Amino acid sequence: MTRRLDATLYLVTDTLLCAPRSVPAVVAAAVAGGVTAVQVRDKTASRRDLLALTRAVQAVLAPTPHVPLFVNDAVDVALVAGADGVHVGQDDLPAEEVRALLGPDALVGVSTGSDAELDAVLALPGGTVDLVGIGPVWSTPTKPDAGESLEPAGVRALAARARAAGLVAVAIGGIHSSNASLVTGVDGICVVSDVCAAADPAEAARLLREEMGR
Amino acid sequence: MTRRLDATLYLVTDTLLCAPRSVPAVVAAAVAGGVTAVQVRDKTASRRDLLALTRAVQAVLAPTPHVPLFVNDAVDVALVAGADGVHVGQDDLPAEEVRALLGPDALVGVSTGSDAELDAVLALPGGTVDLVGIGPVWSTPTKPDAGESLEPAGVRALAARARAAGLVAVAIGGIHSSNASLVTGVDGICVVSDVCAAADPAEAARLLREEMGR
Numbered sequence: 533m534t535r536r537l538d539a540t541l542y543l544v545t546d547t548l549l550c551a552p553r554s555v556p557a558v559v560a561a562a563v564a565g566g567v568t569a570v571q572v573r574d575k576t577a578s579r580r581d582l583l584a585l586t587r588a589v590q591a592v593l594a595p596t597p598h599v600p601l602f603v604n605d606a607v608d609v610a611l612v613a614g615a616d617g618v619h620v621g622q623d624d625l626p627a628e629e630v631r632a633l634l635g636p637d638a639l640v641g642v643s644t645g646s647d648a649e650l651d652a653v654l655a656l657p658g659g660t661v662d663l664v665g666i667g668p669v670w671s672t673p674t675k676p677d678a679g680e681s682l683e684p685a686g687v688r689a690l691a692a693r694a695r696a697a698g699l700v701a702v703a704i705g706g707i708h709s710s711n712a713s714l715v716t717g718v719d720g721i722c723v724v725s726d727v728c729a730a731a732d733p734a735e736a737a738r739l740l741r742e743e744m745g746r
Numbered sequence: 747m748t749r750r751l752d753a754t755l756y757l758v759t760d761t762l763l764c765a766p767r768s769v770p771a772v773v774a775a776a777v778a779g780g781v782t783a784v785q786v787r788d789k790t791a792s793r794r795d796l797l798a799l800t801r802a803v804q805a806v807l808a809p810t811p812h813v814p815l816f817v818n819d820a821v822d823v824a825l826v827a828g829a830d831g832v833h834v835g836q837d838d839l840p841a842e843e844v845r846a847l848l849g850p851d852a853l854v855g856v857s858t859g860s861d862a863e864l865d866a867v868l869a870l871p872g873g874t875v876d877l878v879g880i881g882p883v884w885s886t887p888t889k890p891d892a893g894e895s896l897e898p899a900g901v902r903a904l905a906a907r908a909r910a911a912g913l914v915a916v917a918i919g920g921i922h923s924s925n926a927s928l929v930t931g932v933d934g935i936c937v938v939s940d941v942c943a944a945a946d947p948a949e950a951a952r953l954l955r956e957e958m959g960r
Contacts, residue, residue, distance in 0.1 A: 578837035579819060605793060607822035612843045623792035629826045 537600060537639060539663060539702045539720035541740055542569040544604070546674055547577070547585070549728035555585060558733045560592040563599055565737030567727070568720070571619050571641075573604035582606055586613040600639055607633050617641065619665065622649065631660045641665060643704075645679040650690050654697050661699060665722060666690045668705025669715060674724045678705055688717035695719070709736065712743040751814060751853060753877060753916045753934035755954055756783040758818070760888055761791070761799070763942035769799060772947045774806040777813055779951030781941070782934070785833050785855075787818035796820055800827040814853055821847050831855065833879065836863060845874045855879060857918075859893040864904050868911050878908045879936060882919025883929060888938045892919060902931035909933070923950065926957040 543562050550558040559570055570593065572586050586603055590613060593599050600616035603609050605624045610617070617639025618630050625633075627642050634640065641663040644650045653661050666687050668678040682690070682705075691701035703715045704722035715721055723740060730736035757776050764772040773784055784807065786800050800817055804827060807813050814830035817823050819838045824831070831853025832844050839847075841856050848854065855877040858864045867875050880901050882892040896904070896919075905915035917929045918936035929935055937954060944950035 579839045580837050583839060583843075608820065608825075608839060608847060611822075611847055612839060623794050625793045625797060625822060625826060629797075633822060633825055 537662060537700055538568040538598065539700050540568045541566055541737060541744070542571065542702050542704075542720050542722040543567045543727050543737075544571045544573050544704070544722055544724045545589070546724050546728045547574045549674070549725055554588070556588040556592045558728055559589050561732075561734040562727050562737045563593065563596055565734035566741040567599070567737050569600050569602070571602040571604055571722075572615075573619075573724075575605070579606060579609055583609050583612055586610070586615055590615070602639060602641060610634065610638075617662070619643070619663075627653065627661050628656055639663065643667070644690065644694075645682065647690065647693075650693060653699070654693070658698075663700040663702060664690075664694045665702050665704045666694070666718070667703055667722075669703050670706030670711070672706040672724070675705065681705070684714050684716065687715060691718045709739040709743045712740055713746045751876060751914055752782040752812065753914050754782045754958070755780055755951060756785065756916050756918075756934050756936040757781045757941050757951075758785045758787050758918070758936055758938045759803070760938050760942045761788045763888070763939050768802070770802040770806045772942055773803050775946075775948040776941050776951045777807065777810055779948035780955040781813070781951050783814050783816070785816040785818055785936075786829075787833075787938075789819070793820060793823055797823050797826055800824070800829055804829070816853060816855060824848065824852075831876070833857070833877075841867065841875050842870055853877065857881070858904065858908075859896065861904065861907075864907060867913070868907070872912075875913060877914040877916060878904075879916050879918045880904045880908070880932070881917055881936075883917050884920030884925070886920040886938070889919065895919070898928050898930065901929060905932045923953040923957045926954055927960045 545555045602617045602619045603615045619641035621643040639662045642661050643665045670681050687703045694701040700719045702720040702722050703718045707721050708726040727733050727736045759769045816831045816833045817829045833855035835857040853876045856875050857879045884895050901917045908915040914933045916934040916936050917932045921935050922940040941947050941950045
């Protein structure tokens, strides 16, 4: 069951890259520029700080309820905050456990970087997972532990399988406005540094949307 | 509402200190030696690894259902595993949120190191918190970010207030068999390295119980 989810331009936050601006300030600008989905990711924050960050981002997203907020990894934080969903990687809680904790109405995303990882997602009962993040497209300094680069052709192949199964497929890893137009066959792209580290996050998002339209 | 909880000798696990033995192996020996409650703590493990560790410890505790298993910090992991409770520090999710997620039958513990922190716990609705960990009694290398040492007299004063409110009070921080008899006025003591790093964890637990009886 695929829920209504526009993942055209999916921002994953990085607290350090946003600094000295706050994450919520960058998110607000990015959404004004065309970001359609947001994931709060901060692997080093305590759960209490992550909860506060999630709530602060929820506050700036309140005027745009069509922009869903995912929490990376921390299902408990998402439950307390009432976030729209959770995104898990291969080291996080299994997707079926996340779905069981969050209930049927939440959004569940899973990172996949190979046919085997996608196979595992596709073997789950329908409705367990809504979205797969496919990557890394290219290597990226913001996630040095990510697997080997898939390149656009590898992403396209995995995305085709995921989309055939009714999942939303987004590409992630090393995507910037300069190469966004090379990433095709997906429902959307995820960016971290191209928006979080931009001098003007709204303009960066606008540029990405423009390049994706080419 | 205080649940049945014997916290006389409360073991907090440390994966590195247990190595090369597995944490479950050390827990099994420690319980045989007299440990009455266990908390799985591993701040560096991924949630998936922490879930696996929690389940492995649950398996060795299955024959001793009177020994409760707490998970440190990770409420989501505790929910998935069906652990008996969660212990949170001052940087973790707030106790009232933990209670709401876990429901009325779980055990909730909170770390407190000052009158102000205990005040905050005592201000919560009755039944929110079952147990307070009071410390550090002495400074300890296993938790270098812990606050100032309370010394036994400081622990006694905080424990008296907590126990008057119906909470179980345990002392933590730098407690070993050589100084355990100095810690009084509490329902129990928590140990990490004295058991996890012991050549013979069962014997270490027995020695601690013996010293506590003096």
